[in-house]
Amino acid sequence: xTSIRDIAKLAGVSAASVSRILNKDATFSxxxxxxxxxxxxxxxxxxxxxxxxxxxxxxGDQLTIALIVRHKEADEQEDPYFGQIRKGIEKExxxxxxxxxxxxxxxxxxxxxxxxxxxxxxxxxxxxxEEATKRLALFNKNIILVDxxxxxxxxxxIQTDFAQKTASLLDTMYEKKxxxxxxxxxxxxxxxxxxxxxxxxxxxxATAYKTWMRLNNLEKYSQIxxxxxxxxxxxxxGKKLLASDxxxxxxxxxxxxxxxxxxxxxxxxxxxxxEDIAVxxxxxxxxxxxxxxxxxxxxxxxxxxxxxxxxLAKERMLEERTMPIRVICSSELxxxxxx
Numbered sequence: 001x002t003s004i005r006d007i008a009k010l011a012g013v014s015a016a017s018v019s020r021i022l023n024k025d026a027t028f029s030x031x032x033x034x035x036x037x038x039x040x041x042x043x044x045x046x047x048x049x050x051x052x053x054x055x056x057x058x059x060g061d062q063l064t065i066a067l068i069v070r071h072k073e074a075d076e077q078e079d080p081y082f083g084q085i086r087k088g089i090e091k092e093x094x095x096x097x098x099x100x101x102x103x104x105x106x107x108x109x110x111x112x113x114x115x116x117x118x119x120x121x122x123x124x125x126x127x128x129x130e131e132a133t134k135r136l137a138l139f140n141k142n143i144i145l146v147d148x149x150x151x152x153x154x155x156x157x158i159q160t161d162f163a164q165k166t167a168s169l170l171d172t173m174y175e176k177k178x179x180x181x182x183x184x185x186x187x188x189x190x191x192x193x194x195x196x197x198x199x200x201x202x203x204x205x206a207t208a209y210k211t212w213m214r215l216n217n218l219e220k221y222s223q224i225x226x227x228x229x230x231x232x233x234x235x236x237x238g239k240k241l242l243a244s245d246x247x248x249x250x251x252x253x254x255x256x257x258x259x260x261x262x263x264x265x266x267x268x269x270x271x272x273x274x275e276d277i278a279v280x281x282x283x284x285x286x287x288x289x290x291x292x293x294x295x296x297x298x299x300x301x302x303x304x305x306x307x308x309x310x311x312l313a314k315e316r317m318l319e320e321r322t323m324p325i326r327v328i329c330s331s332e333l334x335x336x337x338x339x
Contacts, residue, residue, distance in 0.1 A: 088306020
């Protein structure tokens with residue numbers, strides 16, 4: 001249920017001030033804009049003392065954010081990126097006294113779409129198809145897409161700058177005299193409304209790599225190796241890459257777990273990093289700096305992406321903004337011994 005403390009937090013005033021405003025205390029002197037703001041928030045959240053009593057209404061639905069997530073927590077252990085986004089959402093939601101619930105997993109076949117109507121907003125972590133996202137909008141208009149790279153959907157969207165960082169990595173490799181540069185990564189995957197996964201080669205880093213190689217007249221060296229995400233696939237794709245003739249002198253890998261597999265392939269081929277082949281990756285997992293040699297990697301801030309998603313949800317829930325916006329979150333290129 002919505003409480004005076006909830007309204008106070010959202011309005012940026014004390015609970016005592018909210019109480020006196022809602023009770024129309026004539027002796028209470030406060031800025032008129034603040035008074036109006038408190039009343040607007042109370043109205044938007046459908047607050048009343050009676051509804052705030054026990055059994056008055058469903059518990060805090062207007063202040064609840066529903067999460068639609070791609071991975072279950074066990075899967076997040078292997079690739080912590082999405083887990084960190086979720087943790088950022090939960091921390092920021094707690095700061096604003098919002099509640100979070102997991103509505104369903106994307107891959108669930110039988111989804112309860114109807115429940116989405118009662119929540120203040122819906123945050124989607126990972127990519128669903130355009131058809132699936134439009135279906136979501138039938139039940140809740142306050143949708144925030146996190147780590148979604150569609151340029152057509154009219155919803156709030158949070159993205160990384162991985163396309164730009166791919167170009168920066170390639171610029172760095174070019175400055176180090178590399179021309180024969182390959183790319184290893186996973187396929188882009190989206191989930192439809194029935195829980196089926198659709199794959200595509202148009203992953204954001206792979207596309208940026210292809211564009212950069214073309215613009216720099218290096219198409220003859222352009223080689224993209226894609227498959228599933230993970231160390232095992234990194235090993236398998238690494239072996240294919242090393243068998244190519246001429247063998248590349250540098251490789252960009254789309255994730256650190258895949259880079260682990262590539263490292264093993266290079267080691268088994270009795271080659272040295274970076275003397276025989278330079279490597280750079282994305283994620284900057286904790287292990288990256290302890291690999292031999294230490295792995296150059298692009299470090300994003302997925303937890304901050306999650307926090308940003310809650311801030312966008314807050315603006316939607318309180319009707320502070322109606323125009324959809326796209327937020328590009330910066331990442332950091334950390335150069336180590338592998339490049």
